[in-house]
Amino acid sequence: MDTLSLPACPMARAASLIGDEWIMLLLRELFQGPQKFDELQKKTGVSTNILSNRLNRMMEGGILSKQQYQERPPRYAYRLTKAGLALLPVVLELMRYAEEWMPSEQAPPLRLRHTTCGRITRAGQFCSECGEPVTLKTTRLERGEAGAVQADAS
Secondary structure, eight states: OOGGGSOSSHHHHHHHHHOSHHHHHHHHHHTTSOEEHHHHHHHHOOOHHHHHHHHHHHHHTTSEEEEEEETTTTEEEEEEOHHHHTTHHHHHHHHHHHHHHSOOSSOOSEEEEETTTTEEEOSSSBOTTTOOBOOGGGEEEEEOTTOSOOOOOO
């Protein structure tokens, strides 16, 4: 990523990297652990050309790395980097915002389990059940009652 051509505004810089529906859905899946290309495509419903483009953008932006797990044909698993993992608070707050201000009648595809208390929590910086901070080490994303995840983004 050419840092010299990035805008001076921090919000504009962040939006240029993660301000895309598909990237947000990919982050949602990648916070569950490393994922293969086919898994990401199936879980998000994104077309393969858009998926390739977004994965490349995320790698160029330093929030994603890929590790080869098969030589012939070459196959890769995608994993969040330290910079990618640092996006958890952003993702949690966007989830919290949508739950509060953009409610849906459908059950969410994922739910958050705060492993410190063991309960399902609402998205946010603190557990809605015990009040303790929600971190990468104390949170697990689980498939919700909605089952398979599909997206309507383009």
